Amino acid sequence: MNDIINSPMFGILLSIICFEVGLYVYRKTKIPLFNPLLICITLIVIILLSCNISLDSFNKGGKLISFFLGPATVVLAVPLYHKLETIKEYAVPIFLGVTVGSITAIFSIFYISKLFGLTSELTLSLIPKSITTPIGIEVSKTIGGIPAITVAAIIITGIMGAVISPIVCKTFKITDEIAIGISIGTSSHVIGTTKAIEMGETEGAMSGLAIGIAGLITSFLAPILIKLL
Numbered sequence: 001m002n003d004i005i006n007s008p009m010f011g012i013l014l015s016i017i018c019f020e021v022g023l024y025v026y027r028k029t030k031i032p033l034f035n036p037l038l039i040c041i042t043l044i045v046i047i048l049l050s051c052n053i054s055l056d057s058f059n060k061g062g063k064l065i066s067f068f069l070g071p072a073t074v075v076l077a078v079p080l081y082h083k084l085e086t087i088k089e090y091a092v093p094i095f096l097g098v099t100v101g102s103i104t105a106i107f108s109i110f111y112i113s114k115l116f117g118l119t120s121e122l123t124l125s126l127i128p129k130s131i132t133t134p135i136g137i138e139v140s141k142t143i144g145g146i147p148a149i150t151v152a153a154i155i156i157t158g159i160m161g162a163v164i165s166p167i168v169c170k171t172f173k174i175t176d177e178i179a180i181g182i183s184i185g186t187s188s189h190v191i192g193t194t195k196a197i198e199m200g201e202t203e204g205a206m207s208g209l210a211i212g213i214a215g216l217i218t219s220f221l222a223p224i225l226i227k228l229l
Contacts, residue, residue, distance in 0.1 A: 005053055011061020018043040032163040037191060041155070066133075079197070079205035086202065087209060090178055094206070097179070098213040101186035105130040106218070106225050125149035127222055129157045132189040135215035139222055154189065161188020162195040181206025186214045 004010055022039030048058055080087065087094065106127055113123035125145035128136035133154050140150035165184050174180055177200055184192040185207030193211060197204030 005057050006060065008061040008064055011058045012064060013061070014044060014047065014058065015040065015062065015065055018047075032166060032195075035159050035162055035191075037155070038159045077208070079201060080209055083202060083205040086178070086205075094178070094182055094209065095213065097182045098186050098210050099217055101183065101210075102130070102214045102217040103221065103225070105187065106222055107229075110226075110229050120144075121146060122149065124226070126153050127226070128218060129153040130187050130189065131215045131218045132211050135219055139219050142219075143223055143226055155191070158188045158191025161192035165192060165195055166199065177202040178206050182210045185210025189214070 019036055019040040021043060022034070022036035025039055026034045026036050044058070047053070048055065109126050109129065110123060113126060118126075121144065124143045125140055125147075126149070127143065127145065128139040128150055131139065131154070133151060136150050136154050137147045139145075140147045161184060165180075165188065168174070169180055174183075180199065181196050181203040184196045184203070189211050193204060193207040196207035
């Protein structure tokens with residue numbers, strides 16, 4: 001039994017099974033709060049704790065999944081190709097929107113952390129919360145954060161974005177497809193983009209575009225703004 005648990009296949013299979021369970025629950029209920037990734041994480045935590053399985057054993061397979069996060073993100077370029085003319089037409093508003101959103105994310109985290117008296121190390125770990133995981137980890141390392149905390153913050157931010165974004169759009173009557181996509185991608189990266197894709201092809205394409213731009217802008221501006229702040 002120990003050989004199975006300590007095998008990389010254990011972490012991979014457990015992740016796939018738990019995610020499929022989460023996907024099934026979400027498809028049956030259609031409740032935004034029952035996000036497949038949130039259910040997956042909850043089930044994995046429960047199984048690891050109840051069976052007394054160490055995180056290191058699970059991570060032997062989990063690290064392999066993390067390795068493919070970068071290449072998987074590249075797949076989001078496919079819908080972008082179909083919306084190339086739209087991107088060209090609205091290039092300036094898109095770039096400005098993502099830039100303002102990225103800067104706002106950095107400033108908001110800094111001042112909220114200051115308000116609640118968080119340590120500088122924890123604050124730096126939370127600053128890359130709105131960008132995709134592979135880039136967020138590197139930004140966290142560069143500015144002196146703790147990558148593990150950054151990953152947790154990124155996941156929570158993405159799930160919250162996927163859950164809240166449709167409610168926000170409906171409440172404030174936001175109907176522009178480009179604006180919806182750009183705002184979701186900038187604030188809640190890949191996980192939010194899965195919801196944007198459900199909302200429409202244009203929303204999904206714009207959200208995928210925002211992920212890349214927000215990642216680049218944050219990785220460039222975060223070290224500069226932190227020194228200024």
